[in-house]
Amino acid sequence: MNPGIIGQAAGLFAVTNIDDIVVLALFFAQGAGHRHAGRTIAAGQYLGFAAILAVAVAAAFGATFLPEAAIPYLGLLPLGLGIKAAVQAWRHRGRGGDEEQDPESGPGGPRILEVAAVTFANGGDNIGVYVPVFATAGPGDMTVAVVVFLVLLAVWIAAGRYFATRPVIARALSRWGHVLLPVVLIGIGVLILVDGGAFGL
Template identity: 30%
Template structure:
């Protein structure tokens, strides 16, 4: 085992899969400044509890993966690639309504919980990308590499909490990170997926097995076709979902704007005045016309009395 290489892989995979969690931690630490019950210690404990659940789930997935050869597990590296594409689509077609709904769901689930369980639950809910990355990574590990990964992750988790705590003291750093993270993180996920696929040798292994079972060595063509079809289908589906939700968000915003524009205080005020002017004498029509008509009637009455 090359300790330096394994340690570097552990550091890079942890950083890539937990960049978004850094902002969640910064949010918790910001809340702790106004919430006396949510202390930095409870935030750290909750983070470790939630991350432990993620590790346990990843180890269960790793145990299941041991029943089959390790090479095809490398195809799970396509998941981080698709995850990166999904995040890019979210960046290209943002939907404020969806984000608000997700925040409301998290707030509802966290309501009434103890502070530690609140942090842990949100950490687990935000850990789907971690599990999708750790399972194929663990399946490619040899010997004590998994132990190095896990120990490094727990050490870096404490460093992550410290960084998040320091970030809230430097708001300009947080703003810069938030500005560029949306672009950098998806690309990092794509790179991580490519790394897992290459490291697992899943494609050479599959090509060799296909060529052994068929004449003419069609392994490369078959895998290229299957991969292209799978990725294009998934990306097309994700694009359709994002476009549909984005369009729904835009329609909702447009409907709200139209409702606001349909309310015309000036027009309503003019209508009210017309009703008042004609209410006592049974006159209908525009207020100005009613006033002119009433004035002519008064003049005619005065002239007839003079005569």
């Protein structure tokens, strides 16, 4: 086993997922006051990232489940969810951002598949980075890298929750999170589509 694989994997994860902390903080802000929101967000994050790893590992072994030309169109996932969140925010605009919502209902509670879809789409470009790394690593190093990624994912989730619960940030997200979330999701979607040249953009 390459003795430096743990450090390399940690650095690779940090570089390719730094923007995910902002999205996680917005999801945690959206889920404030909703029962089990933390577990839902964590499960969605792990589900989405597991899908990224599955595609990358498969591609490293020569099985292409997701054609490279299809990756830019993953931007449609956060774009659609962002538009949906914007519509919900518009419909509930008169309620104010600081109101408590029913933990069992309401538009603010993130869903596992929504979080997973955003995670997968936002990490679609990660696949292109992970594949050559996995392809040149032996099975042992690849396994270590995947384990490091999954451990650091828990750290990322904790960081997103931490930022969302800091008093100053929490107040700002409580007031503006319903606006920021759709803006960020739509921005991610458009960026993925444009960077990948989807639809001839």
